[in-house]
Amino acid sequence: MYRYDEFDQALVEQRVSEFRDQVRRRLAGELTEDEFKILRLMNGVYLQLHAYMLRAAIPYGTLSSDQMRGLARVAQRYDRGYGHFTTRQNIQFNWIKLEEMPDTLADLASVGLHAMQTSGNCVRNITTDQWAGVAADEFEDPRIWAEILRQHSTLHPEFSFLPRKFKVAISAAAHDRAAVKVHDIGLRMVRDGAGEVGFEVIVGGGLGRTPFIGKTIKPFLHKRDFLSYIEAILRVYNQHGRRDNIYKARIKILVHELGAEKFAAEVENEWRAIKNGALALDPAVIAAVAARFSYPNYERLSDNPSALARARSEDRAFAAWFDSAVSNHRQPGYAIVTLSLKPIGGPPGDATAAQMDAIADLADRFSFGEIRVGHEQNLVLPHVAQRDLVELWQQLQMHELATPNVGLVSDIIACPGLDYCSLANARSIPVAQELTRRFRDPALARSIGRLHINISGCINACGHHHIGHIGILGVEKNGEEFYQITLGGRADEDAKLGTLLGPAVRYGEIADVIEDVVEAYVALRQRPEELFVDTVKRLGVEPFKERVYAAR
Amino acid sequence: MTSPHEQKKRKINGSVVVTANRLGDGAVVYRTADDHWTTDLAAAAVVAAPAAAALLARAEADGVRAVGPYIAPVELAPGDRVLPGNLRERIRLDGPTFALPGVV
Amino acid sequence: MPLVKSGQIVEDRFVRVADGASAPDGIAVIVGGARFLAEAEVLLQRSAPIGVVWPNDRSVGALAPYLDRVALVALMFPSFRDGRGYSQARLLRERHGFRGELRATGQVLRDQFLFLLRAGFDSFEVAKDADAAAFAVSTRRFDVFYQPSGDGRATVFRQRLDRIGWGAQAR
Numbered sequence: 047m048y049r050y051d052e053f054d055q056a057l058v059e060q061r062v063s064e065f066r067d068q069v070r071r072r073l074a075g076e077l078t079e080d081e082f083k084i085l086r087l088m089n090g091v092y093l094q095l096h097a098y099m100l101r102a103a104i105p106y107g108t109l110s111s112d113q114m115r116g117l118a119r120v121a122q123r124y125d126r127g128y129g130h131f132t133t134r135q136n137i138q139f140n141w142i143k144l145e146e147m148p149d150t151l152a153d154l155a156s157v158g159l160h161a162m163q164t165s166g167n168c169v170r171n172i173t174t175d176q177w178a179g180v181a182a183d184e185f186e187d188p189r190i191w192a193e194i195l196r197q198h199s200t201l202h203p204e205f206s207f208l209p210r211k212f213k214v215a216i217s218a219a220a221h222d223r224a225a226v227k228v229h230d231i232g233l234r235m236v237r238d239g240a241g242e243v244g245f246e247v248i249v250g251g252g253l254g255r256t257p258f259i260g261k262t263i264k265p266f267l268h269k270r271d272f273l274s275y276i277e278a279i280l281r282v283y284n285q286h287g288r289r290d291n292i293y294k295a296r297i298k299i300l301v302h303e304l305g306a307e308k309f310a311a312e313v314e315n316e317w318r319a320i321k322n323g324a325l326a327l328d329p330a331v332i333a334a335v336a337a338r339f340s341y342p343n344y345e346r347l348s349d350n351p352s353a354l355a356r357a358r359s360e361d362r363a364f365a366a367w368f369d370s371a372v373s374n375h376r377q378p379g380y381a382i383v384t385l386s387l388k389p390i391g392g393p394p395g396d397a398t399a400a401q402m403d404a405i406a407d408l409a410d411r412f413s414f415g416e417i418r419v420g421h422e423q424n425l426v427l428p429h430v431a432q433r434d435l436v437e438l439w440q441q442l443q444m445h446e447l448a449t450p451n452v453g454l455v456s457d458i459i460a461c462p463g464l465d466y467c468s469l470a471n472a473r474s475i476p477v478a479q480e481l482t483r484r485f486r487d488p489a490l491a492r493s494i495g496r497l498h499i500n501i502s503g504c505i506n507a508c509g510h511h512h513i514g515h516i517g518i519l520g521v522e523k524n525g526e527e528f529y530q531i532t533l534g535g536r537a538d539e540d541a542k543l544g545t546l547l548g549p550a551v552r553y554g555e556i557a558d559v560i561e562d563v564v565e566a567y568v569a570l571r572q573r574p575e576e577l578f579v580d581t582v583k584r585l586g587v588e589p590f591k592e593r594v595y596a597a598r
Numbered sequence: 599m600t601s602p603h604e605q606k607k608r609k610i611n612g613s614v615v616v617t618a619n620r621l622g623d624g625a626v627v628y629r630t631a632d633d634h635w636t637t638d639l640a641a642a643a644v645v646a647a648p649a650a651a652a653l654l655a656r657a658e659a660d661g662v663r664a665v666g667p668y669i670a671p672v673e674l675a676p677g678d679r680v681l682p683g684n685l686r687e688r689i690r691l692d693g694p695t696f697a698l699p700g701v702v
Numbered sequence: 703m704p705l706v707k708s709g710q711i712v713e714d715r716f717v718r719v720a721d722g723a724s725a726p727d728g729i730a731v732i733v734g735g736a737r738f739l740a741e742a743e744v745l746l747q748r749s750a751p752i753g754v755v756w757p758n759d760r761s762v763g764a765l766a767p768y769l770d771r772v773a774l775v776a777l778m779f780p781s782f783r784d785g786r787g788y789s790q791a792r793l794l795r796e797r798h799g800f801r802g803e804l805r806a807t808g809q810v811l812r813d814q815f816l817f818l819l820r821a822g823f824d825s826f827e828v829a830k831d832a833d834a835a836a837f838a839v840s841t842r843r844f845d846v847f848y849q850p851s852g853d854g855r856a857t858v859f860r861q862r863l864d865r866i867g868w869g870a871q872a873r
Binding site: 093 | 622625661665684685686689690693695698699700
């Protein structure tokens with residue numbers, strides 16, 4: 047966990063005071079909405095259908111229990127008692143008054159949180175593996191790099207008015223849980239032939255209306271060049287990215303139009319001019335940031351204590367939860383526990399203030415006071431002793447946080463959709479809610495196996511529908527909600543965009559159709575262990591299409 | 599459903615209102631006949647589509663009390679009740695179409 | 703439009719000369735970028751200072767051969783969301799060593815002052831009078847900076863090392 051030093055804290059407070067003045071000027075009529083909009087977005091403030099929405103950053107998805115209590119306080123004091131965790135490891139509050147926004151931000155700052163650059167055409171919250179620092183397959187903590195870049199990109203004097211938003215993800219594990227190939231810049235920590243750890247640099251990935259898988263422009267970047275190379279990419283993009291058409295302004299379009307090789311050459315050229323300048327990272331600078339990260343003081347424990355083994359064999363409900371929610375930790379005797387924010391019939395990713403407070407207390411008791419937010423819109427207690435799992439599970443059940451569906455069909459990712467969002471064309475949340483009801487039987491969900499459904503309410507793709515095993519995209523036809531379905535997308539190291547199944551279907555039909563798709567998979571898979579996404583890969587979408595549309 | 603931007607492009611026939619969000623808290627508001635804003639749709643100025651341009655122009659000139667005004671369709675129900683004309687507008691008036699978390 | 707220079711509202715000593723018009727001698731003038739390149743040798747012969755207003759979609763590298771004889775470069779912000787001028791400014795200052803007056807022109811609001819200063823601008827044609835008057839307050843709002851830029855302010859990264867006495871070895 048990173049703790050702000052006095053510089054970090056001072057900057058966040060100065061930013062709140064600046065925004066307080068900007069809000070005052072807007073309310074007094076000194077700023078037009080056009081002027082103010084850019085300023086509020088850079089502080090995470092949107093105007094949605096019903097109210098202002100505040101998106102607060104949770105840098106690289108790591109929260110302390112005190113910060114979680116701070117979020118609960120904001121939900122209680124300024125909002126309607128809940129918050130929504132997003133696919134970018136942030137939290138959104140849906141009902142905050144502009145007049146109270148400066149106080150809200152000041153409250154967040156008091157627990158070391160901010161909303162800077164969670165929107166606007168700047169470098170956004172840097173995301174990473176929600177299991178960073180604890181995953182068994184990781185060889186270095188990527189959050190140190192995310193934090194260095196967070197600092198470097200905060201109020202950057204050159205890159206605060208880019209052609210469009212800019213998203214960076216960093217992964218340091220063999221299995222990519224940060225979706226680095228669908229970001230403006232994706233960084234994969236890798237080891238070169240000499241055993242040195244550096245970064246593979248991938249650019250130009252992204253979803254939205256023109257989805258692209260990113261291209262590698264530098265197979266190995268030394269740590270010392272981390273900032274200078276990113277600066278070079280941003281400088282090329284800032285000058286040459288398109289500004290004439292908002293839909294063509296992302297870096298993926300520039301990379302596509304120039305070609306990855308030409309783009310890489312431009313970056314290389316710019317980088318050569320600055321790589322030995324002030325941005326060359328000195329190991330002492332890295333060490334100073336790393337020193338602000340604290341790590342738990344683990345006990346020496348052994349794996350699979352007998353009480354746990356007994357509970358797994360004797361209590362089927364516990365076993366079902368354990369199988370879905372508990373993952374391997376790199377420290378013997380510990381486990382990573384995912385808290386499902388996907389209760390049957392609930393809006394995906396929402397947590398009430400009471401749940402947030404309860405999670406903070408449980409984190410203090412069972413997880414060294416630390417909590418993570420994952421891009422699947424679930425929370426994680428990253429350091430739970432295996433001997434405590436049964437007790438934790440009992441506690442989680444009391445707070446409706448133990449739905450045994452993590453990674454399964456009802457663990458649905460959905461954007462806020464037309465119920466909240468001013469850009470949406472169709473609703474997402476009620477579709478997700480209905481699907482969780484259809485697949486509420488845990489035995490059925492388990493027999494279906496790992497299956498990710500992603501729902502976006504418009505082409506902007508905040509629900510990442512392109513990379514869902516099943517992707518659902520809401521569109522509007524003649525004033526009515528319709529949904530397009532794609533199959534076979536995936537976000538991992540084999541990232542792939544889904545393939546369109548067939549004609550869009552109506553709101554009233556979408557849950558039936560998805561049930562049919564899942565039934566088709568169960569009939570078509572070679573053996574129960576073949577995952578949905580592998581069946582689609584093996585057969586293509588045609589056999590699914592035949593079965594689903596034949597009856598319609 | 600239909601974003602305001604698309605609604606501008608699309609020809610809206612029939613009865614309409616001018617709607618926006620209140621600057622201070624973002625609440626959904628409707629333009630009244632005497633050039634104020636109200637949160638009560640029943641108190642909004644309901645006009646035939648051709649007459650809406652003038653109402654909108656006056657609303658746009660008032661950039662401090664409300665933000666992003668646009669023309670939205672309404673339906674007139676028996677007894678002169680005014681109802682939102684599409685799903686998006688219904689959601690703006692009534693809130694999300696599901697129970698909010700923590701609300702029992 | 704008020705002009706702010708060295709933190710003060712000042713008279714503009716430069717006169718903007720349209721592309722077709724002649725540049726009167728003895729008066730500091732600003733000419734368009736294309737004209738400047740076409741007539742550089744003649745314009746640079748004049749006794750009075752010469753300034754160039756440079757478009758934001760053209761590399762500032764083309765100006766490099768003349769920068770030691772140009773008194774002012776004005777960069778354009780057609781909208782305050784268009785940030786190309788920040789990169790141009792840093793390149794002029796930090797790569798090409800331009801030491802003359804670097805002016806921001808267009809939709810320049812108080813909320814950009816600090817970014818502009820840090821990128822190397824030292825004069826500002828400000829869109830609103832109230833913003834010009836608020837220059838000092840707006841630019842003193844922050845005293846913490848993470849990024850090194852040509853303005854020479856100590857970065858947080860550097861200050862951390864100095865504080866714990868690592869600065870000397872690390873340098």
